[in-house]
Amino acid sequence: MPAVHKLLLEDALQDSPQTRSLLSVFEEDAGTLTDYTNQLLQSMQRVYGAQNEMALATEQLSKQLLEYEKQNFTLGKGDEEVISTLQHFAKAVEELNSLHAELATQMADRMVFPMVQFREKDLTEISTLKEIFGISSDEHEASMVKYSRLPKKRENEKLKAEIVTEVAYTRRKQHQASMQYYCALNALQYRKRVAMLEPLLGYTQAQMNFFKKGMDLVSKKMDSFLTSVSSMTQSIQAQLDSEAEAMRLSQKELLSVDDTVYMPDRDLQPVNRTLIQKAGYLNIRNKTGLVTTAWDRLYFFTQGGNLMCQPRGAVAGGMVLDLDNSSVMAVECEDRRYCFQITSPSGKTSIILQAESKKEYEEWICTLNNISRQIYLTDNPEAVAIRLNQTAIQAVTPITSFEKRLEGSPHPDRAKPGATQPSTETPKASRNPEPEDLIAPGTPIQFDIPSSF
Amino acid sequence: MPAVHKLLLEDALQDSPQTRSLLSVFEEDAGTLTDYTNQLLQSMQRVYGAQNEMALATEQLSKQLLEYEKQNFTLGKGDEEVISTLQHFAKAVEELNSLHAELATQMADRMVFPMVQFREKDLTEISTLKEIFGISSDEHEASMVKYSRLPKKRENEKLKAEIVTEVAYTRRKQHQASMQYYCALNALQYRKRVAMLEPLLGYTQAQMNFFKKGMDLVSKKMDSFLTSVSSMTQSIQAQLDSEAEAMRLSQKELLSVDDTVYMPDRDLQPVNRTLIQKAGYLNIRNKTGLVTTAWDRLYFFTQGGNLMCQPRGAVAGGMVLDLDNSSVMAVECEDRRYCFQITSPSGKTSIILQAESKKEYEEWICTLNNISRQIYLTDNPEAVAIRLNQTAIQAVTPITSFEKRLEGSPHPDRAKPGATQPSTETPKASRNPEPEDLIAPGTPIQFDIPSSF
Numbered sequence: 022m023p024a025v026h027k028l029l030l031e032d033a034l035q036d037s038p039q040t041r042s043l044l045s046v047f048e049e050d051a052g053t054l055t056d057y058t059n060q061l062l063q064s065m066q067r068v069y070g071a072q073n074e075m076a077l078a079t080e081q082l083s084k085q086l087l088e089y090e091k092q093n094f095t096l097g098k099g100d101e102e103v104i105s106t107l108q109h110f111a112k113a114v115e116e117l118n119s120l121h122a123e124l125a126t127q128m129a130d131r132m133v134f135p136m137v138q139f140r141e142k143d144l145t146e147i148s149t150l151k152e153i154f155g156i157s158s159d160e161h162e163a164s165m166v167k168y169s170r171l172p173k174k175r176e177n178e179k180l181k182a183e184i185v186t187e188v189a190y191t192r193r194k195q196h197q198a199s200m201q202y203y204c205a206l207n208a209l210q211y212r213k214r215v216a217m218l219e220p221l222l223g224y225t226q227a228q229m230n231f232f233k234k235g236m237d238l239v240s241k242k243m244d245s246f247l248t249s250v251s252s253m254t255q256s257i258q259a260q261l262d263s264e265a266e267a268m269r270l271s272q273k274e275l276l277s278v279d280d281t282v283y284m285p286d287r288d289l290q291p292v293n294r295t296l297i298q299k300a301g302y303l304n305i306r307n308k309t310g311l312v313t314t315a316w317d318r319l320y321f322f323t324q325g326g327n328l329m330c331q332p333r334g335a336v337a338g339g340m341v342l343d344l345d346n347s348s349v350m351a352v353e354c355e356d357r358r359y360c361f362q363i364t365s366p367s368g369k370t371s372i373i374l375q376a377e378s379k380k381e382y383e384e385w386i387c388t389l390n391n392i393s394r395q396i397y398l399t400d401n402p403e404a405v406a407i408r409l410n411q412t413a414i415q416a417v418t419p420i421t422s423f424e425k426r427l428e429g430s431p432h433p434d435r436a437k438p439g440a441t442q443p444s445t446e447t448p449k450a451s452r453n454p455e456p457e458d459l460i461a462p463g464t465p466i467q468f469d470i471p472s473s474f
Numbered sequence: 475m476p477a478v479h480k481l482l483l484e485d486a487l488q489d490s491p492q493t494r495s496l497l498s499v500f501e502e503d504a505g506t507l508t509d510y511t512n513q514l515l516q517s518m519q520r521v522y523g524a525q526n527e528m529a530l531a532t533e534q535l536s537k538q539l540l541e542y543e544k545q546n547f548t549l550g551k552g553d554e555e556v557i558s559t560l561q562h563f564a565k566a567v568e569e570l571n572s573l574h575a576e577l578a579t580q581m582a583d584r585m586v587f588p589m590v591q592f593r594e595k596d597l598t599e600i601s602t603l604k605e606i607f608g609i610s611s612d613e614h615e616a617s618m619v620k621y622s623r624l625p626k627k628r629e630n631e632k633l634k635a636e637i638v639t640e641v642a643y644t645r646r647k648q649h650q651a652s653m654q655y656y657c658a659l660n661a662l663q664y665r666k667r668v669a670m671l672e673p674l675l676g677y678t679q680a681q682m683n684f685f686k687k688g689m690d691l692v693s694k695k696m697d698s699f700l701t702s703v704s705s706m707t708q709s710i711q712a713q714l715d716s717e718a719e720a721m722r723l724s725q726k727e728l729l730s731v732d733d734t735v736y737m738p739d740r741d742l743q744p745v746n747r748t749l750i751q752k753a754g755y756l757n758i759r760n761k762t763g764l765v766t767t768a769w770d771r772l773y774f775f776t777q778g779g780n781l782m783c784q785p786r787g788a789v790a791g792g793m794v795l796d797l798d799n800s801s802v803m804a805v806e807c808e809d810r811r812y813c814f815q816i817t818s819p820s821g822k823t824s825i826i827l828q829a830e831s832k833k834e835y836e837e838w839i840c841t842l843n844n845i846s847r848q849i850y851l852t853d854n855p856e857a858v859a860i861r862l863n864q865t866a867i868q869a870v871t872p873i874t875s876f877e878k879r880l881e882g883s884p885h886p887d888r889a890k891p892g893a894t895q896p897s898t899e900t901p902k903a904s905r906n907p908e909p910e911d912l913i914a915p916g917t918p919i920q921f922d923i924p925s926s927f
Contacts (some may be wrong), residue, residue, distance in 0.1 A: 026549045030724050034735075037753070037790070038773045038784040050549040057545050063539040064531070069886035071528035078520040085517040089670070092510050096479045096503040096663060103667050110674045117681060150669045165771060168738060169757050181739075189736035194907060196736070197729060204721045210549060214556050217708040221563045222703055228570060229692045235685035243682060250675055254668040261664035266559070268657045271483050276650060282487075283642035283649070285621060300490070304622050318618055320491045324788075331491040339489070356625045375622060 027207050033199035034192075036158075047206040048151065054213055055144045062136045065220060069133050070123040079118035086111035106250055113246075116238055124231045131223025139216045147209060150202040157195040164191045228387070288380035295406035296388040296398045298323045304375040305330070306354065315354070316375065323392055328363070342370065349389040351382075361386050480660055486652035489644075500659040501604065507666055508597045515589045517672060522586050526579040532571035539564035558701055566699075569691055577684045584676025592669040596662060603655040610651040613643040659673045739894035741833035743908070749841040750850045756838070757828035759807065764811075767808070769828065776845055781816065794825065802842040804835075814839050 028047060032040040086107045094100060164187045171181050207399045279286040300322035320331045322338065326345045332336035346366040354360040357375050359382035364371035378383035387406075396402040481500060485493040539560045547553060605761035619641045624634050734740040762768045773784045775791065779798045784791035799819040807813040810828050812835035817824035829835035850856045 028730055030721060033728070035754075036786075038786050038788055041786055042789055046548045050547050053547050057542065060541070061535075061538050064535040067531040068535050071531045073523055075521070075524035075528060078517070078524045082514075082517040082521050085514050086670075086674075088513070089510060090505050094503050094506050095499045100667070103670070106671060107674075110671075110678070113678060162771065165738075165830075166769075168830075169769060169771070171811060173806075173811050185737050185739055188738055189733050192736040193729075193733070200725045200728065204718070204725060207721060208714060208718055211710055211717065214553070215710050215714075217539075217714070218563075218703055218707050219557070221560075222700060225563070225566060225692075225696065225700060228688075229696060232685055232688035232692055235681075236689055239678075239682045239685055243678065247675060247678060250671055254671050257664055257668050261661060261668075264664065265661055266655070268483065268660060272653045272657060275483055275653065276646075279661075280642050280646070283645040284638050285618075285641055286638055299490075304580070309877075310732050316619075316622060318615065318622070333489075333491050333494055334583065335491055336495055353626075356627075357622065358624060358626050377618075377621075384607070415866060421776070 026210065028203040030200050030203055033203055034196050036195070036199065044203075044206075047210075050213075051144070051147050051206060051209055054209070055140070058140050058144060058216065061217060062133070062140060065128075065132050065136055065224070068224070069125065069128045072121065074129050076118060076125045079114055079121050083111045083114040083118055086114065088295070102253070104427065106253070109246060112189040113238075117235075120231055120234050120238065123191070123234075124227055127227035127230070128224060131227055132220040134467065135223065136220045139212065143205075143209060143212050143216070147202075147205055150205050151197070154195075154198045154202045157191065157198040161188070161191040161195045164188045213382065285377040286379070288378050290380070292380050292383045292387070294383070294387040295391070295403055296384060297391050297402045297406060298384060299388040301381065301385075302377065304357075306360075306373040306375070316357075321374070325397065326392055326395065328389070342372065344389060344392045345395060347389075347393045349386050349393060358382075363389060424433075479663065481656040483557050483653050483656055483812075486656060487649050489648070489652065497656075497659070500663075503666075504597070504659060504662055507669075508593070508600075511589070511593050511597060511669065514670065515593060518585050518589055518677070521677070522578065522581045525574065525581050529571060529574040529578045532567055532574050536564045536567040536571055540754070555706070557742070559706070562699060562703075566691075566696065570688075573684055573687050573691065576687075577680055580680035580683070581677060584680055585673040588676065589669070589673045592665065596658075596665050596669070600655075600658050600662060603658050607648075607651045607655045610644065610648040612646045614641070617641045617644045669758065715775070738830040739832070741831050743833065745833050745840070746835045747836070747840040747843070748856055749837060750844050750855045750859060752838060752841040754834065754838075755830065757810075759813075759826040759828070769810075774827070776841065778850065779845055779848065781842070795823065797842060797845045798848055800842075800846045802839050802846060806838065811835075815841060 026047070027041075046389055050185070062144045087099075089107045090104045149336060168184050168188050171177070171184060214310060281289065301320070302318055303321045304316040304318050305321075307315050307317060317332075320333060320338075321341070322329050322331070323344070324338075326343060327340050327344045327346055328337040330341045342363055344363070348366075350362055350364075352360050352362045352373060354373055354375070359376040359379060360373055361376070361382065362373045374385070376385055389395070391402070391406045396405045399405050479500070481493075481496060542553075542560045543557045615636070621637050622632070624637060626676050659834055672733055688850050703852075734742065754773070756774045757769040757775075760768050760770060770785075773786060773791075774794070775782050775784070776797070777791075779796060780793050781790040781795045781797055783794045795818060797816070801817045801819075803815055805813050805815040805826060807826050807828070812829040812832060813826055814829070814835065815824055815826045827838070829838055844850070844855075844859045849858045852858050
């Protein structure tokens with residue numbers, strides 16, 4: 022054990038320059054210690070700050086993992102597995118978070134606090150005592166100056182006694198202040214040797230405690246959980262791999278077709294005249310002003326006896342016309358090809374549509390005609406359709422030009438089209454149709470929209 | 475295993491509103507996933523940031539602990555124990571720091587990186603494909619508008635063929651883009667289920683690894699070290715406690731003295747006329763101008779045959795006079811009490827000093843006289859001093875007023891003082907003095923200044 026330098030209290034009264042020199046050595050040592058303490062405290066506070074931030078960060082991570090469940094994924098139906106796994110992780114992170122928070126608290130209590138206390142109590146005490154010592158020393162000096170000037174004359178005995186009392190008072194004060202200061206500086210030489218060790222002990226023990234609790238946390242149950250998560254992700258990855266391969270092959274096959282598939286006018290299949298339902302894109306003629314028109318490409322489909330229309334961005338289709346007993350015929354319109362017109366039985370409503378190809382054009386006219394005659398309500402609609410086949414074909418040939426017929430009529434939808442009515446009457450259905458009959462099999466199913474839409 | 479919703483590649487070519495609706499559900503799901511991914515990534519980056527900061531903070535702490543040694547403490551001689559303990563702690567913190575740094579790296583590699591990659595690769599791919607899909611869809615629309623306007627006339631077959639080719643080109647492009655987009659969205663439904671799990675697996679495994687390595691670190695050697703540090707601090711604390719108690723008692727005792735101790739003029743001890751060395755505060759008279767003087771309270775001490783002086787703040791004393799054969803006598807000066815004058819043998823140099831009390835005054839004069847007669851060089855200086863005692867006392871009574879003697883002489887230090895020479899000759903030393911004899915035992919030792927001063 023090395024000998025500790027020491028300020029002797031016995032030297033305080035004489036206050037010699039030698040004692041002051043030794044004192045200044047202690048003061049410089051205390052100053053160096055103060056500087057070092059401040060730097061070390063800064064480092065410790067940084068460690069504590071990082072630990073505290075880690076506690077807050079893991080808390081946020083744990084909460085964020087639980088947020089997954091509340092995300093309202095539109096395709097969330099297969100996510101139970103992910104949700105429960107994330108909840109499991111969230112719990113693990115939360116347990117980890119409580120360890121981090123405990124470590125942060127211990128760092129604050131056992132590392133930062135003792136260091137702050139050492140600075141605030143011991144080092145601040147030193148500087149306070151130094152100040153008091155300086156003041157009392159100055160006061161003693163001042164009283165000594167007065168004392169030294171005392172004259173020799175006998176008649177001033179009272180003044181002399183007063184000043185001697187003042188010297189005694191200030192000297193005792195300085196003596197007291199010196200000794201307190203010496204004591205504090207002597208004690209600091211001991212505190213200096215433990216001041217850093219106690220916080221470091223606290224830090225190290227808190228960290229060990231953290232490791233031990235962490236091991237308890239992970240060893241018990243974590244391994245099997247992680248193994249199952251790991252195999253789960255591998256299995257999903259394998260599913261993805263096989264699905265991706267299937268998609269790649271399918272994509273390759275779908276793209277390997279002849280370019281004619283993409284050509285609207287190169288229909289290789291023959292026209293099917295016996296359809297009782299159809300869907301596809303058509304251009305519809307809209308009047309946008311007194312003489313101006315616009316053609317919109319929209320998706321049309323039949324649903325029972327109705328013609329429905331759905332713009333591409335729309336979530337659901339809307340009814341355009343009740344096709345029952347409506348008349349369908351080819352028309353000439355704005356020099357466009359493949360136009361046809363549907364007119365309601367009353368003749369008050371009519372629309373003009375344009376198909377993409379000759380085959381589409383003929384199929385739409387046949388299909389709409391089949392529906393307008395309510396074939397879809399009969400017991401064997403296909404057979405009836407075939408019977409009507411020959412008759413319907415007449416409608417394909419336009420009789421008059423649409424432009425000519427509309428002359429003098431500003432409302433084309435009110436114009437009475439002069440299309441020929443099919444000569445063969447459709448046999449009326451012998452029974453009232455059941456609801457399920459009204460929707461033909463194979464009609465495009467509208468997507469079932471989740472409530473979050 | 476829940477069924478995964480899927481976009482059918484077969485629907486891509488027809489591109490019906492129903493397919494678009496389903497697509498928009500997938501798009502919304504991807505959007506929600508992107509938002510959630512960004513939030514989760516933020517939380518993960520915060521955890522990583524905290525860990526990284528912890529690595530940096532422990533690195534700084536470790537370095538700061540090693541800095542202790544370099545602090546140049548002026549009282550550092552007893553610090554080997556503290557230094558070696560702090561080095562041990564620094565090593566422990568450094569090892570901990572390497573674990574923290576490793577954990578930070580693993581968090582970056584196994585948690586943040588896969589999550590960033592999921593965002594940058596998968597989610598960014600989705601938004602890129604969406605954009606391409608939108609552009610190709612618009613291009614197809616535009617070509618379809620041109621196609622729909624194709625006139626019926628036969629003579630335009632070449633134009634028709636061109637536009638049909640354009641439609642086929644844009645339709646194939648859209649088909650390709652759609653299918654790629656569908657494939658990515660379908661794949662995302664699998665990736666969504668593993669995207670979060672992989673980073674969390676990485677995080678948890680890194681954390682477990684950290685705990686395991688931490689346990690290895692602390693269990694091996696830390697306990698015995700901490701125990702020894704703990705007992706060391708307890709032992710130092712016990713030393714401090716007993717030292718503090720001793721100081722408290724000493725302080726109490728030193729302060730329990732009678733007030734007369736603090737009174738400069740109440741000397742209870744008799745004058746010692748046989749001293750051959752002395753130290754204490756005296757006022758010295760300094761000429762500051764032609765007629766003005768100042769008295770400075772300085773610390774004087776004898777060292778062999780020299781009178782030394784040391785101002786209170788000074789580190790070492792300086793020689794004032796060689797006392798050998800100098801004359802010392804009481805003088806009257808500025809109506810101050812207890813003044814005496816020392817004059818060099820040549821009479822060229824003299825100083826006037828003021829003592830604090832009658833006893834001090836007499837003792838200084840006797841002591842200086844003893845020294846001027848070189849008693850300190852004899853074999854038995856005390857005996858010689860006692861012999862001279864009676865003679866020296868004559869010097870105490872001032873013969874002339876200092877002020878009167880100095881009339882007409884502007885340089886008081888050149889004035890020839892008319893003090894009586896002591897009548898009894900000092901017996902010369904019979905031998906040459908050895909060097910150790912020249913410094914009287916008990917002379918105030920000047921503090922040994924460390925090199926850092």
